[in-house]
Amino acid sequence: MKTKGLRQNKINIVTLGCSKNLVDSEVLFTQLKGNGYDVTHESKRDDANIVVINTCGFIDNAKEESVNTILRYVDAKDAGVVDKVYVTGCLSHRYKDELEVEIPTVDAWFGTNELPRLLKTLKADYKKELVGERLLTTPAHFAYLKIAEGCDRPCSFCAIPLMRGSHVSRPMDELLTEAQSLTRRGTKELILIAQDLTYYGLDLYRKRNLAELMNQLADVEGIDWIRLQYAYPSGFPMDVLDVMRERPNICNYLDMPLQTGSTEQLKLMRRGITREKTEVLIETIREKVPGIALRTTLIAGHPGETDAMFEETYDFVERMRFDRLGVFTYSHEENTHSYSFEDNVPAEVKQERTDAIMELQQGISYELNQGKVGKTYKVLFDRKEGGYFIGRTEFDSPEVDNEVLVPASQQLIQLGSFANVRITEAHEFDLYGEVVS
Numbered sequence: 001m002k003t004k005g006l007r008q009n010k011i012n013i014v015t016l017g018c019s020k021n022l023v024d025s026e027v028l029f030t031q032l033k034g035n036g037y038d039v040t041h042e043s044k045r046d047d048a049n050i051v052v053i054n055t056c057g058f059i060d061n062a063k064e065e066s067v068n069t070i071l072r073y074v075d076a077k078d079a080g081v082v083d084k085v086y087v088t089g090c091l092s093h094r095y096k097d098e099l100e101v102e103i104p105t106v107d108a109w110f111g112t113n114e115l116p117r118l119l120k121t122l123k124a125d126y127k128k129e130l131v132g133e134r135l136l137t138t139p140a141h142f143a144y145l146k147i148a149e150g151c152d153r154p155c156s157f158c159a160i161p162l163m164r165g166s167h168v169s170r171p172m173d174e175l176l177t178e179a180q181s182l183t184r185r186g187t188k189e190l191i192l193i194a195q196d197l198t199y200y201g202l203d204l205y206r207k208r209n210l211a212e213l214m215n216q217l218a219d220v221e222g223i224d225w226i227r228l229q230y231a232y233p234s235g236f237p238m239d240v241l242d243v244m245r246e247r248p249n250i251c252n253y254l255d256m257p258l259q260t261g262s263t264e265q266l267k268l269m270r271r272g273i274t275r276e277k278t279e280v281l282i283e284t285i286r287e288k289v290p291g292i293a294l295r296t297t298l299i300a301g302h303p304g305e306t307d308a309m310f311e312e313t314y315d316f317v318e319r320m321r322f323d324r325l326g327v328f329t330y331s332h333e334e335n336t337h338s339y340s341f342e343d344n345v346p347a348e349v350k351q352e353r354t355d356a357i358m359e360l361q362q363g364i365s366y367e368l369n370q371g372k373v374g375k376t377y378k379v380l381f382d383r384k385e386g387g388y389f390i391g392r393t394e395f396d397s398p399e400v401d402n403e404v405l406v407p408a409s410q411q412l413i414q415l416g417s418f419a420n421v422r423i424t425e426a427h428e429f430d431l432y433g434e435v436v437s
Contacts, residue, residue, distance in 0.1 A: 012048030017056025035124035049083040055090035059331035066091040084381040090163040132178040141416035142189035149193035156337035183222035195230040211239040222437040229255040234272035241288040251394040261316025262309040293395035295324035301350030303341035323362045347424040369426035388415040
């Protein structure tokens with residue numbers, strides 16, 4: 001029988017939350033591997049004696065999931081299955097003092113910018129020569145490239161600056177080095193992420209420099225697709241659209257969270273834009289990049305949202321016909337500006353409004369997808385599941401957007417490869433097709 005004293009250390013990293021958290025976990029994974037540690041990511045075997053939980057603290061549901069995950073591993077520690085439990089990430093950064101009291105058996109808590117201290121606690125060195133190197137937890141053919149940390153926007157509802165700090169861009173040469181390293185390992189798609197991509201370069205180069213970064217990354221040999229996620233509408237750098245239109249390996253895709261279609265609500269949310277200006281921006285984007293897929297997210301039930309404001313947002317969605325759309329119910333977050341307002345929209349009304357917009361979007365998505373039947377698209381295949389090879393077009397980001405399904409019985413497709421697929425059938429969020437030569 002093994003004893004704790006003789007057990008060889010194995011570290012399991014558990015990641016919760018968004019793709020930005022995933023990148024942080026991959027950096028930690030790379031540093032630990034570089035120190036010679038046996039490391040896994042989200043091991044299903046529960047055979048690691050040290051667990052590092054990278055938490056999310058964005059909204060209530062995410063916080064609850066993070067706390068439940070911590071408690072699960074604390075219980076495993078109490079049962080002697082795990083020796084050490086460490087917690088890092090957004091929840092830990094934001095609520096460290098309270099959590100230390102509530103869950104005292106966690107061995108140590110770390111903030112979002114405390115990687116060197118976490119490594120030191122794990123008796124590992126921070127290796128500067130590994131900066132820009134990444135061991136991926138995603139399939140090798142796509143990777144998230146985090147181009148900046150933090151956010152300077154004053155959105156009233158958002159707690160991200162409390163957890164991630166002010167906006168800090170990563171130097172362009174560092175990003176190019178990382179992109180080149182990823183392509184050597186088989187990455188074909190780069191998904192650019194940040195709290196706000198459009199602020200890139202303001203702190204380093206005294207100008208919005210996203211367009212130049214896109215051009216430089218588009219020159220990296222081996223990158224077939226570059227995708228933009230999380231672009232703020234106010235002050236959007238229009239030169240980005242010129243690069244998107246001119247460079248064939250930059251996807252005609254833009255993720256732009258708009259939050260609401262009500263000007264009055266936008267003012268309450270401190271978004272720095274009106275519905276009218278938003279509509280002009282959307283029209284301009286579609287004119288400059290014909291065929292672009294626009295993804296957005298909305299918030300239902302922000303304090304002060306009246307029936308009339310909601311109807312304005314509903315009408316906005318109906319007219320704008322976004323290609324992809326998601327809705328969050330408002331979460332009342334401590335220390336944000338919106339927290340000073342009464343959370344006066346009942347939970348059931350928030351959910352009703354969410355459901356109404358998603359039902360509307362389901363119909364829009366179905367109609368748009370029907371227009372794809374008979375057309376052929378370049379598809380990148382991610383996985384095989386349930387008798388289908390499953391992939392995405394340039395208009396779809398992993399996990400959040402539409403997928404293309406090709407019956408595995410018809411032909412063999414190499415995962416991580418591209419193929420031309422003719423669409424034969426379309427549903428609300430899935431397309432079915434066949435590979436054509």
